[in-house]
Amino acid sequence: MERIVVATLALAYLHICHAENASVTEIIAYKGKIAESDIFMTLPEINGGIVGSYHYTRYGTTIPLRGSIEKNHITLTEKTAYSEAEITAEFNSRLIQGIWKSDKASHSFRASALSKSYKNLIGGIDVFKNNESTKIVITFIDGRSQAFEIDTLTDTISIFFEDHNFDGLPDLRVLETSNGSNRTYIVWTYDPSKRAFEHSKEISMLSSPKVLHSEKAILSLSRDGCCRYIASKSVGNEKHSAEYEYEYEYEYEYEYEYEYEKPRGVERVTNVRTNTTITNSISQEEFEQKYLTPMGADGL
Numbered sequence: 001m002e003r004i005v006v007a008t009l010a011l012a013y014l015h016i017c018h019a020e021n022a023s024v025t026e027i028i029a030y031k032g033k034i035a036e037s038d039i040f041m042t043l044p045e046i047n048g049g050i051v052g053s054y055h056y057t058r059y060g061t062t063i064p065l066r067g068s069i070e071k072n073h074i075t076l077t078e079k080t081a082y083s084e085a086e087i088t089a090e091f092n093s094r095l096i097q098g099i100w101k102s103d104k105a106s107h108s109f110r111a112s113a114l115s116k117s118y119k120n121l122i123g124g125i126d127v128f129k130n131n132e133s134t135k136i137v138i139t140f141i142d143g144r145s146q147a148f149e150i151d152t153l154t155d156t157i158s159i160f161f162e163d164h165n166f167d168g169l170p171d172l173r174v175l176e177t178s179n180g181s182n183r184t185y186i187v188w189t190y191d192p193s194k195r196a197f198e199h200s201k202e203i204s205m206l207s208s209p210k211v212l213h214s215e216k217a218i219l220s221l222s223r224d225g226c227c228r229y230i231a232s233k234s235v236g237n238e239k240h241s242a243e244y245e246y247e248y249e250y251e252y253e254y255e256y257e258y259e260y261e262k263p264r265g266v267e268r269v270t271n272v273r274t275n276t277t278i279t280n281s282i283s284q285e286e287f288e289q290k291y292l293t294p295m296g297a298d299g300l
Contacts, residue, residue, distance in 0.1 A: 022127045023047065026118060026170070027162040029213035032111025034100045040214045041111055045069060050076065055214075062293070074098070114213065115163035118170040121190070127157050136174070138197070146196055150186055153177045164203055165189050166216045172197050173209075181223040183208045212294050221291060231291035234272075242267040244287040 025046040032039055034056075041054035043065070050067045067076035067087070074096060076087040087109055089098025094113035099106060124139035134157060136148045158175035165171065169192060173185040187204045188197035203209060207222035212233065219233040227246040232239065244265035265282040282290075 022157040022159070024125065024159045025161070027160065027211070028117065029114045029163070030096065030111035031114060032096070032109070034109050035107035039111070041065070042213055050074075052076075054078075114166075115168045116170060118161035118172075121170065125159065127159075129157060138172075140195070144195070148174075148186075148188070148197075150174055150176070160185075162211055163213075164200070164209075164211055164218065166213075167192075171200075173203075181208070185209060210294075215294075219291065219294060229287070229291070231287075233291075237271060237273050239270045239272055240267065240290075241270075242282055242287060242291055244282065244284065244291075246284075 023046055025044055027042065027044040030041040030043065032041065038057040039054050040057055041052065043050050043052040048068055048070065050065065050069065052065045053062050054065060055062050063078050063080060065076045065078055065087075067074065069091065072091045074087075074089050074091050076089075078085050078087070083102055085100060085102035087098060087100050089096045089109055094116065096109070096111045096113075098109045100109040101107075121140055122138055123141040126137040126139070128135040128137070132151075134150050134152055136150065136157075136159070137145055138148075139145045152175065154175055154177065156175075160173045160175075161170040162173070163169060163171060164173070164187065169190045171187065171189040173187040176184045176186050184207060185204065187200045187209075189200050189203075190196075191198045203218065206218065206220035208220065210219045210221065211217075212219055215233075215235055217233045217235045219231065221229065221231045223229055229244050230241075231243075232241040234240070242265060265284065265287050266279060267282040267287075268277050268279045270277040
């Protein structure tokens with residue numbers, strides 16, 4: 001057995017059998033301010049690197065972020081077609097404070113985490129993999145442990161910690177299959193009364209689940225063939241589902257040429273209390289904004 005230590009995860013370590021690859025990603029959402037403007041930010045961290053995003057709640061345009069975390073110091077860079085800026089800040093418990101600075105201005109930056117880090121609960125992660133299955137053993141900081149026997153169809157053991165049910169506590173998911181744009185995960189939510197992770201059959205059944213922290217919703221998105229997308233999400237008492245299909249015609253000369261024509265889409269909004277459904281057509285722009293590139297997601 002070979003042990004690989006991921007240095008950026010101060011409280012976690014990984015045992016890997018047969019030199020298999022493994023990764024641990026933590027995704028945390030934040031609410032805060034740049035100067036006096038409200039922002040919402042989602043930061044996924046893997047191996048000390050960050051590929052996230054934020055948006056001003058007033059404007060609603062996603063701004064990508066890239067950066068790194070070293071001990072309690074965080075550096076983030078944003079680049080858009082019109083400007084470039086950098087955030088340098090100190091991380092203290094669940095609070096990030098620092099400076100947002102561009103070539104033209106400098107403002108205070110402050111953001112509070114909406115959930116606890118898994119590092120507040122977990123002291124170690126052991127991964128054992130053989131040809132048939134994978135065993136993940138989590139050791140809590142109080143010395144207790146919990147084991148998970150899983151079957152995956154991936155070469156890399158990908159572990160994610162993220163708050164799926166918006167209770168402020170980290171939940172766990174492991175990548176099960178990855179088939180092009182469609183992915184499946186095995187999901188466990190943390191139950192504070194049992195001080196353990198409980199399997200979530202409902203979330204595990206979703207295709208390519210993405211947590212929309214700003215909406216407090218989980219989006220499920222699947223792709224059927226080249227051009228048909230199926231999406232669903234629940235927001236409060238409403239369940240949204242939508243389908244969008246890009247129709248194309250092709251002709252063969254020296255190569256295939258695709259022309260997307262006659263796009264069509266439909267969206268259904270169901271009130272779970274009254275069990276009534278409203279069906280409307282949805283444009284390509286609306287579908288992509290709501291379901292393909294929604295704001296407040298993890299950015300992965």
